[in-house]
Amino acid sequence: MRLTLFAFVLAVCALASNATLAPRTDDVLAEQLYMSVVIGEYETAIAKCSEYLKEKKGEVIKEAVKRLIENGKRNTMDFAYQLWTKDGKEIVKSYFPIQFRVIFTEQTVKLINKRDHHALKLIDQQNHNKIAFGDSKDKTSKKVSWKFTPVLENNRVYFKIMSTEDKQYLKLDNTKGSSDDRIIYGDSTADTFKHHWYLEPSMYESDVMFFVYNREYNSVMTLDEDMAANEDREALGHSGEVSGYPQLFAWYIVPY
Structure with missing residues (x-):
C-alpha cells in the first residue's frame, strides 16, 4: 500500500513538472503580446517581439496585430510607432498592414x-x-x-x-x-x-x-x-x- 501511494505521489509530481515545463503555444504567446499592448506596456511588448523573432515565431506577432486591429484597440497605432522609432521598423514592415508603413x-x-x-x-x-x-x-x-x-x-x-x-x-x-x-x-x-x-x-x-x-x-x-x-x-x-x-x-x- 505504501509503495502504491508513493508511486502515485511521484506520478502527480511528474505531471506537475511537465505542465510547468510544457512549451507555451503560439496562441498563448499571441495573447500575451496582445495584452501587453492593450494595457500600454510597450517596452514589454517590444521585448516580446524581439524574443519571438529569435524563436522564429514572427507569425505570433502577426496574429497579435490582427487581434488588435479586429478589436479596434487604439493602442495599436501607438505600439506600432514605438516599434518604428525604436529599431523595430522591420517588424512593422513585415507584420503590420502596409497602411502603417505608408x-x-x-x-x-x-x-x-x-x-x-x-x-x-x-x-x-x-x-x-x-x-x-x-x-x-x-x-x-x-x-x-x-x-x-x-x-x-x-x-x-x-x-x-x-x-x-x-x-x-x-x-x-x-x-x-x-x-x-x-x-x-x-x-x-x-x-x-x-x-x-x-x-x-x-x-x-x-x-x-x-x-x-x-x-x-x-x-x-x-x-x-x-x-x-x-x-x-x-x-x-x-x-x-x-x-x-x-x-x-x-x-x-x-x-x-
Missing part, C-alpha cells in the same frame, strides 16, 4: 471614407477659410492628396494632416453646429490640439480602415449625410459613439 514614412496618401467612397479635399469659401469636403468624383487630382506628420507625446502618437496642394492642416472648429458636430477647416498653422488627430484601426470585411479622431474634442471625422448640389459632402467632427461601426465612420488611408 503613414509612418509620411508618404502622400488619400483619405476615402467607407460609407460614401468620397475622397477628402479642401475647398475655398467666401470668408477665405478653406473647408474640408468629401469629393464624390475626384480620386486622382492633387486636391485629394494628404500627408500625415507624427507627433509623439507621452507614449501617444498624434498626427498633423496636411493637404499637399494647399499646404494647410486639418483643424476642428471651436463651435458646434446645430447637430452638435463641428466643421473641419484648413489652417496654415498646426499649433494646437485642435490640429492633432489620432488613428484607431479597424477591420471590416477583411479591409483595414481607420477611425480618425480629433485630439482636442475626441470627435471622429465623418462626412455629412446630406449632399451638396454637386454631390460632395461636408466633413465634420462627430461627437457621438461610433465604435463598432467602421462601415459608417472609418476611412481608407491609401497611397496617392
Whole structure:
C-alpha cells in the first residue's frame, strides 16, 4: 500500500513538472503580446517581439496585430510607432498592414471614407477659410492628396494632416453646429490640439480602415449625410459613439 501511494505521489509530481515545463503555444504567446499592448506596456511588448523573432515565431506577432486591429484597440497605432522609432521598423514592415508603413514614412496618401467612397479635399469659401469636403468624383487630382506628420507625446502618437496642394492642416472648429458636430477647416498653422488627430484601426470585411479622431474634442471625422448640389459632402467632427461601426465612420488611408 505504501509503495502504491508513493508511486502515485511521484506520478502527480511528474505531471506537475511537465505542465510547468510544457512549451507555451503560439496562441498563448499571441495573447500575451496582445495584452501587453492593450494595457500600454510597450517596452514589454517590444521585448516580446524581439524574443519571438529569435524563436522564429514572427507569425505570433502577426496574429497579435490582427487581434488588435479586429478589436479596434487604439493602442495599436501607438505600439506600432514605438516599434518604428525604436529599431523595430522591420517588424512593422513585415507584420503590420502596409497602411502603417505608408503613414509612418509620411508618404502622400488619400483619405476615402467607407460609407460614401468620397475622397477628402479642401475647398475655398467666401470668408477665405478653406473647408474640408468629401469629393464624390475626384480620386486622382492633387486636391485629394494628404500627408500625415507624427507627433509623439507621452507614449501617444498624434498626427498633423496636411493637404499637399494647399499646404494647410486639418483643424476642428471651436463651435458646434446645430447637430452638435463641428466643421473641419484648413489652417496654415498646426499649433494646437485642435490640429492633432489620432488613428484607431479597424477591420471590416477583411479591409483595414481607420477611425480618425480629433485630439482636442475626441470627435471622429465623418462626412455629412446630406449632399451638396454637386454631390460632395461636408466633413465634420462627430461627437457621438461610433465604435463598432467602421462601415459608417472609418476611412481608407491609401497611397496617392
